[in-house]
Amino acid sequence: MSEQNQQSHGPSRLLPIVGVGVVLLIILSQSPRAVLFLVTDGVVAAAILSAASLAGLWLVPLFRLGDLPLRWHLLLGDGLGIGALATLVLALGLAGVTGRMVWVVLLACCGLAGVAKLLLLLRGVPGRVAEPPVEMPRGPKPAARSDLETPVDDSVAPLPRRGLYWLWFAACPFAALALLVALVPPGLLWAEEGNGYDVLEYHLQMPREYLESGRIEYAPHNVYANFPAAAEMLYLLAMVSQGGAVAGASVAKLINALLAFLTVAAAWLAGREKGPTVGVYTGLLAATAGWLTYLSGVAYVENAMLFFAMLSAAAVIRAGTNRGKTPLRWIVLAGVLAGLSAGCKYTAIVLIVLPMAMAVSVGYWSSLRRRIVAFGVFVLCAAAAFAPWMLKNVVFTHNPVFPLAGDVFGTYPDGWSAECSAHFKRAHAPGPGEESVGARVGMLWSKVIADKSQRFGPAVFLLAIGGLVTARGRRLGLQFGLVLLVQLGLWLALTHLYARFAVVFLVPLVILGGRFFGGLQTPLHKAGLLALLAGAAWNLTFLTGPYRNHLHTDAGRISIEGTPEVFIDGQVPGTQHLDVINNELPEDSRVLLVGEARAFYFLRDVRYCVVFNRSPFVEAVESATDVSKVRAWLMANGVTHVYVGWSEIGRLRRSRYGFPAVVTQELFERLAAAGILEHTHSFKVGGASRPYAELYEVVTK
Numbered sequence: 001m002s003e004q005n006q007q008s009h010g011p012s013r014l015l016p017i018v019g020v021g022v023v024l025l026i027i028l029s030q031s032p033r034a035v036l037f038l039v040t041d042g043v044v045a046a047a048i049l050s051a052a053s054l055a056g057l058w059l060v061p062l063f064r065l066g067d068l069p070l071r072w073h074l075l076l077g078d079g080l081g082i083g084a085l086a087t088l089v090l091a092l093g094l095a096g097v098t099g100r101m102v103w104v105v106l107l108a109c110c111g112l113a114g115v116a117k118l119l120l121l122l123r124g125v126p127g128r129v130a131e132p133p134v135e136m137p138r139g140p141k142p143a144a145r146s147d148l149e150t151p152v153d154d155s156v157a158p159l160p161r162r163g164l165y166w167l168w169f170a171a172c173p174f175a176a177l178a179l180l181v182a183l184v185p186p187g188l189l190w191a192e193e194g195n196g197y198d199v200l201e202y203h204l205q206m207p208r209e210y211l212e213s214g215r216i217e218y219a220p221h222n223v224y225a226n227f228p229a230a231a232e233m234l235y236l237l238a239m240v241s242q243g244g245a246v247a248g249a250s251v252a253k254l255i256n257a258l259l260a261f262l263t264v265a266a267a268w269l270a271g272r273e274k275g276p277t278v279g280v281y282t283g284l285l286a287a288t289a290g291w292l293t294y295l296s297g298v299a300y301v302e303n304a305m306l307f308f309a310m311l312s313a314a315a316v317i318r319a320g321t322n323r324g325k326t327p328l329r330w331i332v333l334a335g336v337l338a339g340l341s342a343g344c345k346y347t348a349i350v351l352i353v354l355p356m357a358m359a360v361s362v363g364y365w366s367s368l369r370r371r372i373v374a375f376g377v378f379v380l381c382a383a384a385a386f387a388p389w390m391l392k393n394v395v396f397t398h399n400p401v402f403p404l405a406g407d408v409f410g411t412y413p414d415g416w417s418a419e420c421s422a423h424f425k426r427a428h429a430p431g432p433g434e435e436s437v438g439a440r441v442g443m444l445w446s447k448v449i450a451d452k453s454q455r456f457g458p459a460v461f462l463l464a465i466g467g468l469v470t471a472r473g474r475r476l477g478l479q480f481g482l483v484l485l486v487q488l489g490l491w492l493a494l495t496h497l498y499a500r501f502a503v504v505f506l507v508p509l510v511i512l513g514g515r516f517f518g519g520l521q522t523p524l525h526k527a528g529l530l531a532l533l534a535g536a537a538w539n540l541t542f543l544t545g546p547y548r549n550h551l552h553t554d555a556g557r558i559s560i561e562g563t564p565e566v567f568i569d570g571q572v573p574g575t576q577h578l579d580v581i582n583n584e585l586p587e588d589s590r591v592l593l594v595g596e597a598r599a600f601y602f603l604r605d606v607r608y609c610v611v612f613n614r615s616p617f618v619e620a621v622e623s624a625t626d627v628s629k630v631r632a633w634l635m636a637n638g639v640t641h642v643y644v645g646w647s648e649i650g651r652l653r654r655s656r657y658g659f660p661a662v663v664t665q666e667l668f669e670r671l672a673a674a675g676i677l678e679h680t681h682s683f684k685v686g687g688a689s690r691p692y693a694e695l696y697e698v699v700t701k
Contacts, residue, residue: 054114056081282514339385459535
């Protein structure tokens with residue numbers, strides 16, 4: 001079936017318009033103010049990503065992939081452009097280039113250059129953008145073509161083409177919910193994530209620190225600043241564009257949500273290689289999985305990681321069709337995209353790069369030598385794309401994967417030590433009772449398959465199994481079945497079994513699930529369609545539960561979109577200290593946070609230390625021969641106030657992270673009795689008998 005013929009059966013032109021209208025109506029029904037902030041902050045987020053994506057169109061020809069359909073140009077431009085932009089922010093940020101006007105001009109130039117390239121593509125220069133007709137084989141595949149897999153003919157779809165595309169409306173509630181939760185200020189969603197603890201501790205906090213210091217630099221107080229941070233570079237750019245960290249947080253969260261939308265588009269692209277029907281169903285499986293919507297509520301990095309990983313998978317599939325006439329070049333591209341995925345999160349090295357490299361090695365090659373070459377090329381290209389983050393760490397810490405592999409490199413930069421390295425390793429190892437194989441398999445059941453929030457849902461597992469068993473094109477099933485198997489094994493063996501770390505399973509699951517619909521006869525196809533739609537309804541039901549629990553009270557829905565002031569002014573229970581510190585303390589105050597690392601909403605100069613880094617305050621207390629030495633340390637560091645987060649200290653001590661035993665209520669009572677500190681505030685939640693935190697002023701007389 002030719003591309004031209006397929007386009008003649010394309011979706012109705014009304015589909016995007018009606019779909020956007022439905023999404024906006026759902027958002028409007030929940031929060032009219034959300035529509036306003038979606039138009040303002042959403043336009044900025046879309047402009048940043050669009051400028052990168054358009055400029056990325058110039059990068060696609062560098063891989064010499066031959067004539068491509070426009071969809072490939074656009075989505076590869078998205079991936080390569082966004083990855084290049086994140087790397088550019090890193091490079092210029094290290095050089096101290098964080099000025100707003102500089103970046104506005106750079107983004108404008110990227111956008112204009114990209115528009116010019118898009119116009120050339122639309123005019124067919126250079127080459128055609130239409131896809132050549134695919135001749136379906138009339139008999140057995142010749143042995144000479146054993147390295148390439150023929151696309152599946154999905155022409156026996158039970159729905160007319162126009163009806164097929166209208167199935168996208170099943171994704172509208174998920175899209176609306178993703179945008180709604182993206183507009184909620186960080187710190188409320190979700191309970192399982194400590195109400196965005198990591199977001200306030202480093203995903204948004206470190207870009208804020210870079211913005212305020214004017215450059216990207218080593219942070220001896222926050223080990224997480226040394227993780228690969230491609231997504232955080234986009235968040236930094238959002239803050240630069242808005243002229244402030246808190247003002248840019250909403251744009252950053254919307255960038256994260258838009259990356260979820262691009263992940264769905266990449267899934268559609270991967271499935272589309274097997275035909276329009278497979279493309280639609282693959283995209284729908286991704287769109288209706290609860291994980292992408294859930295992750296849009298927190299400014300984490302998984303959406304970016306999944307986008308690059310899904311594009312890498314699409315390139316691997318393209319390499320195996322007779323449309324991918326230069327398979328090794330597609331493997332190069334797939335490796336680069338996998339490396340960009342690892343640039344978002346360390347775990348992608350073992351859960352994306354390694355499984356995909358193994359899939360490539362069993363793919364399209366007729367000899368062992370070619371398989372080894374394909375594996376090596378993929379890994380080398382991934383390493384090249386990941387290299388900027390390793391180089392940054394080498395410069396700052398002399399360890400390319402700091403803080404990992406501390407025993408191997410034995411490097412201890414400022415704020416770090418052998419004890420810190422051992423503490424970090426111990427805290428991220430399997431917990432008590434999780435060491436055995438049986439216990440870890442049980443965690444796979446409870447956290448993934450029987451996840452109480454059903455963020456995968458049963459449909460994607462059932463359809464993935466069906467795709468392995470029934471569909472044509474066994475090589476693709478072998479490849480992505482292997483990816484899933486390796487991911488499962490490594491997740492069980494090497495991670496501390498967080499449910500969120502399993503989100504990478506979504507890549508092979510949706511590809512295998514979409515493959516189920518390739519070339520099926522009508523009865524089985526209809527059964528699969530019913531399973532998909534029922535699964536979408538099932539997932540949405542479970543997804544709306546946490547949404548309502550967080551945003552609905554007995555008085556109705558909380559209209560909180562675009563209002564970080566509720567945190568800054570301490571209106572959220574458990575944040576009353578922010579009102580006092582931000583609004584009552586003098587502007588030149590310097591507050592030492594003890595036990596608290598969620599520094600994002602503090603508007604005064606605060607000094608904090610995450611639990612894994614060496615704490616200068618704790619070391620000063622431990623080394624002091626008398627309390628006067630503690631006064632000297634506080635005065636030498638310009639500390640005017642000390643905030644002690646007792647509730648957070650207790651939580652850390654109950655966890656595997658722990659907290660130094662020297663920090664006690666008795667310590668601060670002694671410091672107060674000695675006239676070093678003066679107790680000024682106790683902060684309680686509701687009718688609690690004990691404060692969750694206390695504030696002291698340093699006595700300077």
